[in-house]
Amino acid sequence: MDFNLNEEQQMLQDTVARLVRGEYEFEKRLKYSESELGYSEEFWKQLGELGLCAVPFPEELGGFGGSGVDVQSVMTELGRGLCLEPYMQTVVLGGGLISQAGNDNQKEEWLSRIATGEIKIAVGLDEPQSHYNLNDVETRAEKSGSGYVLNGRKGVLIGGHAADLILVSARTSGDSRDADGLSLFAIDPNAEGVERRVYPTMDGAKGCDVFLNNVQVGADALIGEEGQAGAAIHYQTGRAVAALCAEAVGAMEEAIKLTLDYLKTRKQFGVPIGKFQVLQHRMVDMSSELEQARSMSILAASVANDDASDERDRILAAAKNVIGRAGQFIAEQSIQLHGGIGMTWEYSLAHYAKRLIMINHQFGDDDFHLEQYASLLQAS
Amino acid sequence: MNMNYTADELAFRDEVRTFLEEKLPADIAAKVKEGRRMSRADHERWQQILVKQGWYATHWPEEYGGVKWTAVQKHIWDEESCRYGAPRSIPFGVNMVAPVIIKFGSEEQKQHYLPRILSGExxxxxxxxxxxxxxxxxxxxxRAVREGDHYIVNGQKTWTTLGQHANMIFCLVRTNTEVKAQEGISFLLIDMKTPGVTVRPIITLDGEHEVNEVFFDDVKVPVENLVGDEDKGWTYAKYLLTYERTGLAGIGASKAALSHLxxxxxxxxxNGRPLIEDPTFAQRVAQVEIDLMAASISNLRIIASVEGGGVPGAESSMLKVRGTELRQAITDLSRRALGPYAQPFVEEELALEFExxxxxxxxxxxxxxxxxxxxxxxxxxxxxxxQKNIVTKMILGL
Incomplete structure (x- = not known):
């Protein structure tokens, strides 16, 4: 049994950590966030140049053949820097969907360009009524000539405002919430009938809703078999969940570090407030939540690329449930221990807190994953 | 044991309801209920409606334009006005500095400041x-240093709520450094337009400008702006804090927020059904509603004891903790209700005028x-x- 990163994984994590330290100090992040793009094009380029966008892809497609743990190493450091670039959306989820379901042409066309950081992808699986249930899809794709016509609305595509390619789920058969009958399409964001409503997000990123009004696509826009996309969506969002867990751990570690520093330096009643037992114990609870989260992030990373199974589903649901709860506890308590200063825009802590809370709103909150887990409970 | 309102109290509640139905502007109520942005003008408009009704200064003696409500009447007002979506009065003038001026201020201060608080000046x-x-x-x-008929004030205050709208600030300042910390503090009224006063906004994590820093750089304050005696400000400050703490539990506001949730x-x-029918979510809402039910009875017990001549002490601290935890739990659930749509920050929709x-x-x-x-x-x-430290000492005797 060995819970340490191997030498290569450690090097990978150090590389990302160095890059983040250099490019993502808090003031710079505020500027990236306020820019029209909402993140740093330069940082994205560097991710590509350093080979970080290639981490999870097989070697024959220009990748490193990296494992779930490799992705975890990258995401934890991106989380520590509160990085805004669409790495998870493009590399983990978008790239993952194309890898799993795409045909050879599609893989060749897109994966090599994802791996170099040349293109960015946004993925639209949620809808206004879906509340995290990704089978709850009302967007429809009808056969039209050799291609399809899409109508509907996809919700909260992080990075969708600047994506080169948008992947959306749409129903080609079946009723709302059927697991069968879902298909995956690649959409050109500038195609006729595609409208984007762009907005900033609470945690400083940007995203959009995508409205599809009679959008014509060719047969080559279909990724995978018609009506059979459910399995790939389920599997790849599992990988996204593991990546988010890793990101959350990076953010939690930083929030805890800031809070601990504050307890040691902030004086009230003549002593550092860290001398007060009630705050000491709170800090212990936060650290203990972090340990739980760290453990589940490791576990999630270790099964993220395993073959699909109930056991994998259980672990990923459990991990996201733990991380959702730990993230909220750490977000709320690190603000509380800081007092007013923890609520200010110009201090980094509040931004960690906001990111942690918003991670709970991506691919299911702790309630959703508790239900998922409960539905897979083993009899004994 | 009798938990019912008396006939008089019921009549008062009807009067309050009629007033709110007739006089509370619909646009203001909508903003309050839906959590949209309130303008300074909204607050001022509602204040004038209350003043005209004679219901603005509920902590003041009648001779200064106050209204003599019992603790139960105040409670009824709190419950009903929250239910109808009336804004809470900005407390700093009417509910904070005014009681201090009334109890400890000079006759000139009373004559000068109290009418100006009522008028909104x-x-x-x-x-x-x-x-x-x-x-x-x-x-x-x-620091405030006496020079002739003035104090010269230097220093900085922070977390000053809505200071950007204010023309007056009441300050705790240090007038004596030779004595114990609590014994060298004075209570000073300062005109914000005096040279040397600077207000700098603090933007909070939700992007709002609600609080400020206020800097004092050689600010000249006339000695007649001192309330009570020099170096006795801590006594007045504590008196004021008991007013601040009353109502911080916000039970009425939590009930309104729960209904909004x-x-x-x-x-x-x-899953194709209203979220409120989802077993997980319904249980979460039910749990908050149950806890709120308990807290609102605790609140009534404190009110009844005040009515019977008791003094709300550390109990209000306990209720503040409970009440704020409940309100936070409600806002947590409201955010959760949106699912993935909790992420977008659509600022333009915070305006009631959004079309x-x-x-x-x-x-x-x-x-x-x-x-x-x-x-x-x-x-x-x-x-x-x-608050918990207060309960530890005052109630538990630990």
Whole structure:
């Protein structure tokens, strides 16, 4: 049994950590966030140049053949820097969907360009009524000539405002919430009938809703078999969940570090407030939540690329449930221990807190994953 | 044991309801209920309606334009006005500095300031906290040095709520450094237009400008602006804090927020049904409603004891902790109700005048910002940790 990163994984994590330290100090992040793009094009380029966008892809497609743990190493450091670039959306989820379901042409066309950081992808699986249930899809794709016509609305595509390619789920058969009958399409964001409503997000990123009004696509826009996309969506969002867990751990570690520093330096009643037992114990609870989260992030990373199974589903649901709860506890308590200063825009802590809370709103909150887990409970 | 209102109290409640139905402007009520942005003018408009009704200054003696309500009447007002979506009065003038002036101020101060609070001519803010003095308020450092018929004030106050609108600030300042911290503090009224006063906004994590820093750089304050005696300000400050703490539990506001949450959860969908019918979510809402039921009876018990001549002491600290935790739990659920749509920050929809299509729920845009904003409840007015210290000492005797 060995819970340490191997030498290569450690090097990978150090590389990302160095890059983040250099490019993502808090003031710079505020500027990236306020820019029209909402993140740093330069940082994205560097991710590509350093080979970080290639981490999870097989070697024959220009990748490193990296494992779930490799992705975890990258995401934890991106989380520590509160990085805004669409790495998870493009590399983990978008790239993952194309890898799993795409045909050879599609893989060749897109994966090599994802791996170099040349293109960015946004993925639209949620809808206004879906509340995290990704089978709850009302967007429809009808056969039209050799291609399809899409109508509907996809919700909260992080990075969708600047994506080169948008992947959306749409129903080609079946009723709302059927697991069968879902298909995956690649959409050109500038195609006729595609409208984007762009907005900033609470945690400083940007995203959009995508409205599809009679959008014509060719047969080559279909990724995978018609009506059979459910399995790939389920599997790849599992990988996204593991990546988010890793990101959350990076953010939690930083929030805890800031809070601990504050307890040691902030004086009230003549002593550092860290001398007060009630705050000491709170800090212990936060650290203990972090340990739980760290453990589940490791576990999630270790099964993220395993073959699909109930056991994998259980672990990923459990991990996201733990991380959702730990993230909220750490977000709320690190603000509380800081007092007013923890609520200010110009201090980094509040931004960690906001990111942690918003991670709970991506691919299911702790309630959703508790239900998922409960539905897979083993009899004994 | 009798938990019912008397006939007089029921008649008063009807009077309050009629007043709110007839006089509360619909646009203001909508803003309050839906968590949209209130303007300074909104607050002023509602204040004048209350003043005209004679219901604005509920802590003041009648001779100064106050109204003599019992504790139960105040409670009825709190419940009903929250239910109808009336804004809470900005407390700094009417409910904070005024009681101090009435109890400790000079006759000139009463004659000068009290009418101006009623008329809205003065907008007050609070100069208590400093960057180095939060929970440990008595360690404050802002200095006032007497020179002839003036004090010269230097220092900095922070977390000054709505200071950007204020023309007057009441300040705790240090007038004596030779004695124990609590014994060298004075209570000073300062005109914000005096040269040397600078207000700098603090933007909070939800992007709002609600609080400020206030800097004092050789600010000349006439000695007649001192309330009571020099170096006795700590006594007045504590007197004021008992007023601040009253109502911080916000039971009425929590009830209104819970009802708003239910409306949203009735509109949001999960698995094709209203979210409020989802077993997981329904249980979470039920749990909060049950706890709120208990807290509201605790609140009534305190009110009844005040009515019977008791003094609300540390019980109000206990209730502040409970009440703020409940309100935070409600804002947590409201944010959760939106699912993935808790992420977008659609600032333009915070304005009542917004006429475009709503991104998700018509009231959705305010929910995540409010969740973050309401973190302040367990921090301000004495953090919940400080409240628990009070309970530890005053009730438990530990």
């Amino acid at each position: 003065d907008w007050w803010c609070q100069g208590y906290s400093e960057p180095g003095s939060g929970s440990d308020l008595a360690s404050l450092k802002t 239910k409306a949203i959860a009735g509109r949001q969908k999960k 475009g299509d709503h991104l998700s729920d018509p009231d959705g845009a305010a929910l995540s910002p409010q969740y973050f904003n309401m973190r302040k409840l367990s921090i301000f007015g004495g953090s919940n940790e400080i």
